[in-house]
Amino acid sequence: MTGWYLFKHAVSMLVRNWQMVIRIFLLPTVLVGVILGVLAQQTGVLALLSPGAASEVTPGGGLVGSVLLTAIVVMLISMWPIVAWHRYVLEEEQNPGFLPPLQLDRILAYAFQGILIALLVLLAMIPVLIVIAVLASVLGGNFVHVLPILEPGLALLPAWVFLRLSITLPNVALGKTRLSITDAWKATSDAFGPVFGLVLITVVMQFAIEQSLLLLTGPVVVVWWALTSVVFGLIQVSILTTLYGHYVEKRPI
Secondary structure, eight states, X not given: OOHHHHHHHHHHHHHHTHHHHHHHHHHHHHHHHHHHHHHHHHHTHHHHTSTTOOSOOOXXXXXXXXXXXXXXXXXXXXXXXXXXXXXXXXXXXXXXXXXXXXXXXXXXXXXXXXXXXXXXXXXHTHHHHHHHHHHHHHHGGGHHHHXXXXXXXXXXXXXXXXXXXXXXXXXXXXXXXXOOHHHHHHHTTTOHHHXXXXXXXXXXXXXXXXXXXXXXXXXXXXXXXHHHHHHHHHHHHHHHHHHIIIIISOXXX
């Protein structure tokens, strides 16, 4: 089993089930887009993308509160179809319409588990931050120019930790007997090569997307960012489902 094989399986699941992908993800994704668009308009971000816009836009009052509330709402709406996708693939829970089943308790549990994993990934970033600090002190002003080149390599450790721990997320979505962080780590203990291979692929993909955004200007940036974010996000969700099914439920690939 290789990382590339797991990656291909995750992508093929999306392709084979493209109709269900649309049914589950379309409306929540559009809703998130509308919310972000309204926020961008209220904060003046859209004005910055307009031709001849001023270099600075002064946002209205209550910006921090609006952004925080929007972030929470967007996070929960985003997790709504993700939970439904895990349940569809792993338990064959059908979705006949264009609104995924609203499993509010699973969505909230998924959000809290995601926050826990994010905190643990932050701990894993401590060695990376030390490396960054050392390089910054050695390279001085040149560090800013070197950082984009080093970025993919610096992301490998946090991404590897995230993938190994995040197989707890599908378990939360299913509402089965709790799979602890320790259990998730043990389940992937013999899968260093495949998981690291997946990390390499996804980190390179993310880096390529970021670099492509630097080549664009104006509203095209927003369109390309939205498109690539949705596709990359779907692949990430499918990867988590694949890892859980293979390493926890021992399903063949």
